[in-house]
Amino acid sequence: MTSRVVAAVDLGATSGRVVIGRIGDGRLDLELVSRFPNGPVEREDGLHWDFGALYEHVVEGLVEAVRREPGIESIGIDSWAVDYGLLHDGELLAEPFHYRDERSERGVDEVHAEAPFTELYQRNGLQFLPFNTLYQYRVDSRIADADTALLIPDLIAYLLTGSAVAERTNASTTGLLGVASGEWDAELADRLGIPSGILPPLVDPGTEVGRLRPELAARIGKDLPVIAVGSHDTASAVVAVPLSTPDSAYISCGTWGLVGVELTEPVLTDAAREANFTHELGVDGRYRFLHNVTGLWLLSETVRAWEAEDGSSIDLPDLLAQAAAVEGAVPMFDANDASLSAPGDMPARISALLGDDAPASRAAFARAIVESIAAAFADAVRTASALSGREIDAIHLVGGGSLNRLLCQATADRTGVPVLAGPVEATALGNVLVQFRAIGAAPATLEELRALVAETHVPERYDPRA
Numbered sequence: 001m002t003s004r005v006v007a008a009v010d011l012g013a014t015s016g017r018v019v020i021g022r023i024g025d026g027r028l029d030l031e032l033v034s035r036f037p038n039g040p041v042e043r044e045d046g047l048h049w050d051f052g053a054l055y056e057h058v059v060e061g062l063v064e065a066v067r068r069e070p071g072i073e074s075i076g077i078d079s080w081a082v083d084y085g086l087l088h089d090g091e092l093l094a095e096p097f098h099y100r101d102e103r104s105e106r107g108v109d110e111v112h113a114e115a116p117f118t119e120l121y122q123r124n125g126l127q128f129l130p131f132n133t134l135y136q137y138r139v140d141s142r143i144a145d146a147d148t149a150l151l152i153p154d155l156i157a158y159l160l161t162g163s164a165v166a167e168r169t170n171a172s173t174t175g176l177l178g179v180a181s182g183e184w185d186a187e188l189a190d191r192l193g194i195p196s197g198i199l200p201p202l203v204d205p206g207t208e209v210g211r212l213r214p215e216l217a218a219r220i221g222k223d224l225p226v227i228a229v230g231s232h233d234t235a236s237a238v239v240a241v242p243l244s245t246p247d248s249a250y251i252s253c254g255t256w257g258l259v260g261v262e263l264t265e266p267v268l269t270d271a272a273r274e275a276n277f278t279h280e281l282g283v284d285g286r287y288r289f290l291h292n293v294t295g296l297w298l299l300s301e302t303v304r305a306w307e308a309e310d311g312s313s314i315d316l317p318d319l320l321a322q323a324a325a326v327e328g329a330v331p332m333f334d335a336n337d338a339s340l341s342a343p344g345d346m347p348a349r350i351s352a353l354l355g356d357d358a359p360a361s362r363a364a365f366a367r368a369i370v371e372s373i374a375a376a377f378a379d380a381v382r383t384a385s386a387l388s389g390r391e392i393d394a395i396h397l398v399g400g401g402s403l404n405r406l407l408c409q410a411t412a413d414r415t416g417v418p419v420l421a422g423p424v425e426a427t428a429l430g431n432v433l434v435q436f437r438a439i440g441a442a443p444a445t446l447e448e449l450r451a452l453v454a455e456t457h458v459p460e461r462y463d464p465r466a
Contacts, residue, residue, distance in 0.1 A: 003027070004441035007065045007072050007224075008431040009058050011079035011152065012233065013255045014039055014300065016054065018061025019425075020069050021432030023441055028456040030425050030432070033068065034061035040098040040343060047101035049083065049152075051092075058156060059219065066221040075160070075212075076229035076435045077153040078236045078427060081173035081280075082133045085155040086146035086198070087164070093142050096152065099131035100342055107135035114192055118273065123188060125179030125266050125279030126172075129292060134175035137194045149198040153231035160226055161210030166200045167228040169235035172281035179266050179279050205230050205283045206438040229434040230283045234258045234290075239283050239430030239446065240423060241396045242454035248394045249381050251411070252426065253401025255297045257373065259380035260290025261388050272387050283434060284446055289388060291380045294335045296401055298369050301346035306362065322363035323370060324406045331357035331368050335376040367406075374410035381415050395419045396459065398426035405462075412462040420459035429453060 003024035010017050016038050020031040036057040040047045058077075066072055086093045097103070108130050111120075117128055126132060133151070137143055150158055151170045158164045171177045171184075176199065178185045186196035203209065209226045217223040230236040237252040243262070252258040266279045266287055280288045303314050333353040340349055350369065351358040359365045385392045395417050401407055402421035412419040423429055433449050436442035443449055 004436060004439065005069050005071045005073060006432050006435040006439070007033075007062060007075045008229075008428045008435070009061070009075065009077040009153075009156065010233065010236075010428045010431060011038065011054070011058075011077075013080050016057060017428075018058065018065055019428050019432075020065055020072065021428070021436070023432070023436050026456070028429070028433075028452055030428055031068075033065045036061070040100060043095065046103055047098040048095040049098055051085065051095050055156060055159060059216070062220045070222065072222065072224065073439055074225050074227045074435050076227050076431045077156050078229055078231050078233045078431050079152040079156075081151070081170055081232045081234075082129075082131055082136070084133060084136070084149050084151050086140070086142050087148040087150065087158075088146055092155075093146060096155075097136060097140070099136070103139050104131045104135045107138040110138050111135055111192055115188065120175065121273040122268055123179065123185055124172075124175045124177060125268060125287075126175050127276040127278035127291060132175045133173065134189075134192060134194065138192055143194065143198070146198050148200055150200065151231070154200070157209045157226050157228070160212055160216055162213055163210035164200045165203045165207075165209055165228070167231040168202050168204050169230045169281045169283065170232040171202060172279075173232055177281075179268065182281065182285070203228050205235070205434050208438070227435050227438050229431045232280065233427045234280065234288060235282050236428075236430030236434070237398055237426040238262065238286075238288055239433055239449060240426040240453050241398055242420075242423075242450045242457070242459065243396060244394050244420065244454075247390045247392055248396055249384055249390075249392045249417075251377055251381075251395060251397045251401070253295050253397055253399045253407070255295055255300070257293040257295035257377055257401065258288070258290050259293050259377055259384065260288055261384050261390055261392075263287040263289045263388060267387055269387070275383050275387060277384070277387055283430075286446070289384065291383065293373070293376045293380050294340060295373060296404070298335060298340060298346060298350070298373060299366065301343065302350065302365070302369060305345055305347050319363065319366050320370070320404065320406050323367040326364045326367045330364075330371045331359065332372050332375060333368070335372045370404070370406050371410050374407060374414050377411050378414035381417070392417055397421050398423055400424060402460075408460075408462045409465070412464040416464045418464065419462040421462060422459040423453065423457040429457070
């Protein structure tokens with residue numbers, strides 16, 4: 001059987017990449033084409049994304065992908081959630097704001113004055129996060145001038161194709177999608193002063209959004225369709241989690257740790273709301289019943305601060321090896337503390353939480369960070385189990401965090417449940433799998449897609465220690 005080939009654009013909060021995916025003859029693999037930085041930029045009016053540079057990186061990556069592999073059949077795009085661009089007559093009004101910009105805090109108060117969180121949870125099923133899109137929309141002064149609002153992957157798809165749609169898994173993170181209906185809650189939007197007319201038509205993963213604009217097809221080197229995937233990166237990642245049993249939990253670990261289980265029906269209980277568990281939509285109408293836990297953001301920001309202090313780079317694997325060798329009691333802090341959410345001097349803020357227990361050595365400090373993240377993961381797994389009625393028998397940890405052996409072992413130890421680590425590239429794999437299915441090159445069901453992942457990307461097992 002001849003291999004089939006697609007391209008995936010996978011954008012995270014700290015970096016982005018373009019990859020080539022291949023399937024056929026028992027293989028499912030990825031080839032990295034380009035990787036580029038991404039992150040917040042400070043402007044006069046707040047924290048933004050350098051979207052112009054990001055888009056140019058995407059196009060350049062697709063040019064190189066087609067140069068390397070002329071057999072590419074389609075393009076899929078995934079990214080982080082909640083952030084958006086506003087259009088008027090097809091033109092972007094301004095750079096998209098970054099979700100960590102402080103303006104959304106004012107939006108929380110204004111939205112909850114109109115619709116209390118208890119009501120919102122019944123309508124949208126979302127956990128409270130102060131940067132959810134509806135809070136951002138509420139305080140965006142440009143929204144009155146817009147005729148369309150597009151989340152980041154939909155915005156890039158629009159610039160590539162000219163077709164303005166909203167992919168449903170990512171739309172579910174806005175707070176304006178009905179948790180039961182899967183449709184826009186226009187009544188809620190209008191009530192909150194968010195013009196419902198800016199919300200574009202919804203599409204499901206696997207839908208062809210459109211074909212490349214002629215000028216882009218000429219530049220990229222091929223006339224290709226853009227296919228909607230699970231455009232929220234966690235939705236794509238969960239497609240590629242090789243769940244070993246129905247009672248498996250997952251942790252998609254990168255900047256954030258998304259900890260949860262997959263359900264077919266929502267759990268809209270008071271207990272779920274109070275535990276701040278969310279119901280983001282997954283591929284094929286599944287619910288990603290999960291909680292956002294601060295992930296490797298704490299470690300990456302700490303290392304970044306140390307590198308700035310030293311004026312040189314730090315070897316992360318070496319640092320983690322030293323951290324694993326630290327003996328004795330490990331001081332702990334709340335990895336989800338609100339003081340740790342913004343960019344800045346992370347070591348100082350963690351030290352403030354640890355107080356007199358703050359370690360003096362960097363290795364011990366890194367160990368405290370990793371163990372604190374693992375403790376937060378364990379707490380979320382236990383809560384997911386209690387709320388869903390699932391007796392968790394395994395945890396699949398995917399994404400960049402699956403390479404962190406110290407974190408994987410600490411998570412197994414603190415949950416008392418085996419951790420199966422990998423695949424590292426779960427998000428990109430989920431992206432290409434939905435494309436392959438759409439073009440008839442992959443199995444039809446999620447279970448079959450996951451079985452293919454398990455066969456081609458065998459996870460590493462970490463058993464809990466006493």
